[in-house]
Amino acid sequence: SQQGEEDPQALSIQEGENATMNCSYKTSINNLQWYRQNSGRGLVHLILIRSNEREKHSGRLRVTLDTSKKSSSLLITASRAADTASYFCATESKTSYDKVIFGPGTSLSVIP
Amino acid sequence: EAGVAQSPRYKIIEKRQSVAFWCNPISGHATLYWYQQILGQGPKLLIQFQNNGVVDDSQLPKDRFSAERLKGVDSTLKIQPAKLEDSAVYLCASSLRLGAYNEQFFGPGTRLTVL
Numbered sequence: 001s002q003q004g005e006e007d008p009q010a011l012s013i014q015e016g017e018n019a020t021m022n023c024s025y026k027t028s029i030n031n032l033q034w035y036r037q038n039s040g041r042g043l044v045h046l047i048l049i050r051s052n053e054r055e056k057h058s059g060r061l062r063v064t065l066d067t068s069k070k071s072s073s074l075l076i077t078a079s080r081a082a083d084t085a086s087y088f089c090a091t092e093s094k095t096s097y098d099k100v101i102f103g104p105g106t107s108l109s110v111i112p
Numbered sequence: 113e114a115g116v117a118q119s120p121r122y123k124i125i126e127k128r129q130s131v132a133f134w135c136n137p138i139s140g141h142a143t144l145y146w147y148q149q150i151l152g153q154g155p156k157l158l159i160q161f162q163n164n165g166v167v168d169d170s171q172l173p174k175d176r177f178s179a180e181r182l183k184g185v186d187s188t189l190k191i192q193p194a195k196l197e198d199s200a201v202y203l204c205a206s207s208l209r210l211g212a213y214n215e216q217f218f219g220p221g222t223r224l225t226v227l
Binding site: 004031033035041042043044045048088090092099100101102103104105 | 116147152153154155156157160168203205214215216217218219220221
C-alpha cells in the first residue's frame with residue numbers, strides 16, 4: 001500500500017490564485033518530498049522537508065509538515081499557467097532507509 | 113550537467129513479447145532506481161541499485177521482470193514475457209548516494225504499450 005495520499009485528486013484554479021495540496025501518510029518518516037510531473041515528462045524534485053522541520057520555503061512554494069497529524073501541505077502562491085502539472089508527495093519511512101514511496105498525486109490545472 | 117537518459121521513449125509490443133529499457137544515470141550517482149507508473153497513479157518502485165548491487169527489489173515481479181546494472185553505471189530493465197497490465201511509463205531515476213537527504217533525478221521515461 002502507498003505511504004502517501006494526496007488530497008485533492010484534482011484542482012483547477014485561475015492564474016494568480018494560490019493552490020494548496022495536502023498529503024497524509026501512515027508511518028513515521030525521515031523526510032517528505034514533493035515532486036512535480038508535467039504531462040509526458042519525468043518527475044522534478046521541488047522541495048524536501050525533514051521530520052524535525054515544520055515549514056520550508058522555496059520561491060513561490062511553501063511546505064508545512066505536521067508529524068503529529070502525519071500530514072504535509074504544499075502551497076503554490078500566485079500560480080501561473082506553467083504550474084499546470086501533477087504533484088506528488090513522497091515519503092521516506094524510518095523503517096525503510098532510503099526507500100521513497102510516492103502517493104497517487106494531485107492534478108493541478110491553472111487556467112490563464 | 114547532463115540529466116538521466118532513457119531509451120527508447122516509446123515502445124509498442126504485443127503480449128508475450130519481450131522488451132528492454134535502458135537507463136544512463138547522472139555521472140557519479142551511485143544509486144539508481146526503476147519505477148513503474150501506471151496512468152493516473154504515482155510511481156511504484158520496482159528495483160533500487162547501490163552501485164551494481166541490489167538494495168531493494170521487493171516489488172519487482174521476478175517471474176517476468178529482470179534488471180541489471182553492470183559496472184555500476186548503466187542499467188537495463190527487461191520484461192519477458194509482457195502482459196497487458198505492464199502497459200505503463202517506466203521511469204529511471206538516480207541519486208548521489210543513499211541517505212536521508214536524497215533528491216532523485218528522473219529521466220523522461222519510456223512509455224510502454226502492450227497490445
